Amino acid sequence: MSTPTYARVLLKLSGEAFAGEDNPIDGKIAEFVAGEIVSARELGVDVAIVVGGGNIWRGMTGAGAGMDRAQADYMGMLATVINSLALRTSLTKLGVDAVVLSAIAMPELCESFSQRQATAYMNEGKVVIFAGGTGNPFFTTDSAAALRAAEIGADALFKGTQVDGVYSADPKKDPSAQRFDRISHDEVIRRGLTIMDTAAIALARENNIPIIVYSIHEKGGFGEILKGGGRCTVVADE
Numbered sequence: 045m046s047t048p049t050y051a052r053v054l055l056k057l058s059g060e061a062f063a064g065e066d067n068p069i070d071g072k073i074a075e076f077v078a079g080e081i082v083s084a085r086e087l088g089v090d091v092a093i094v095v096g097g098g099n100i101w102r103g104m105t106g107a108g109a110g111m112d113r114a115q116a117d118y119m120g121m122l123a124t125v126i127n128s129l130a131l132r133t134s135l136t137k138l139g140v141d142a143v144v145l146s147a148i149a150m151p152e153l154c155e156s157f158s159q160r161q162a163t164a165y166m167n168e169g170k171v172v173i174f175a176g177g178t179g180n181p182f183f184t185t186d187s188a189a190a191l192r193a194a195e196i197g198a199d200a201l202f203k204g205t206q207v208d209g210v211y212s213a214d215p216k217k218d219p220s221a222q223r224f225d226r227i228s229h230d231e232v233i234r235r236g237l238t239i240m241d242t243a244a245i246a247l248a249r250e251n252n253i254p255i256i257v258y259s260i261h262e263k264g265g266f267g268e269i270l271k272g273g274g275r276c277t278v279v280a281d282e
Contacts, residue, residue, distance in 0.1 A: 048270045050199040052090040052166065055081070056189035056240075057204050059099035059127050061260050068099040069130050077204075077260070078134035081171060083267035085140065092162070092172040092196055094189040095131060097123025117181035121148055124185060128175035129153065135171055142171040147179030147188070159195045166196055186244035194251040201253050202269075203239060204260030209277035210239050228281045229255070239279070254280035 057077065064070025084091050100123035101116075128144045135142040143165055144154035155161070157174065165172050177188040193201045210232070213221040229249035233242055239257050240248075248255055258265055258276035268274030 048087045048089050049272045050089060050270060052092075052196065052198050053084070053200050053202055053270070054092045054094065054189055054193040054196065054198045055202045055204060055266070056186065057093065057095050057260065059096040059123060061099075061204060062095075062127055062130065063099040069127065071134070074130050074134040075137070076263075078131065078138055078140070080260075080264075080266040081135065082138050082140060083264065084270055085171065087267060087270055089270055090166045090169070092166060092174065092192065092198065093128075093131065094174045094185055094192055095124055095127040096185040097121070097127055099123075100126060114181040117177075117183075118148075121176045121179070124177060125150060125153065125175040128173045132173055140171055141169070142173060144173045144175050147174070147176035150176075162192070163196055172196075184241050184244065186240040187247065190240070190244040190247040190251075190253070193253050194247065198253060200256050201248055202256045202258065202266070204266075205239070205257055206259065206261070208259040208262065208275045210237055210257050210279065212237070224277050226278045226280070229279055230281065232279055245279070248279075249281060252281075254278055 062069050062073055081091055097120045101119050125146055132142045132144050145157040145162055146154050147157045149156045162172050174192045177183060177185050178191060189201060207215055210224045210227055211221040215221045229245050232245055256276050256278055258269055265274050269276050
């Protein structure tokens with residue numbers, strides 16, 4: 045078996061990735077995502093995950109409807125906990141030892157986040173799912189992903205999306221959109237490409253963490269990229 049390109053990674057998934065046509069969490073989709081994580085673990089890669097909550101609630105949507113922004117964001121954090129528990133259930137079914145660490149204390153449901161405990165679990169070979177965002181309003185789960193990636197010493201931050209990489213425009217709306225195989229953090233920020241929010245990209249850049257953008261719907265794609273193949277865009281300044 046070839047040595048994987050990265051030894052420890054953080055995978056950022058949108059909440060929408062779990063949504064089905066008739067419900068906010070589709071069990072089959074959650075099992076598919078869990079299977080992709082299992083494939084990575086079989087390569088010997090340490091995997092941590094941050095899941096968004098947009099399939100259940102989006103803080104910006106609530107704020108746009110007149111709700112207090114901080115309260116709307118806290119509601120979004122609760123949505124990420126629901127998704128994290130669903131993913132843990134799917135991983136457990138596949139025999140994976142997974143733990144949820146929340147930035148907001150919920151002792152009846154999961155453990156509270158600490159950098160030391162997260163690192164210890166990963167060193168034990170467990171899959172760690174970070175819930176609750178950063179635990180603060182006004183920060184996205186993209187920022188939480190970049191922050192947690194830095195805290196656990198991740199070699200790369202994977203962003204599972206609806207498309208197979210970074211484009212100059214939305215390829216579903218603009219057929220002439222240019223796809224990048226590789227692009228720098230600074231160029232992403234300069235062009236205003238919305239793969240992640242600016243704070244997340246800047247944090248990844250400051251900690252020399254490459255961002256790997258790929259399609260979450262490509263079966264086996266996560267593992268293939270970890271082995272040095274697959275289709276993706278690498279965001280890195282080197």
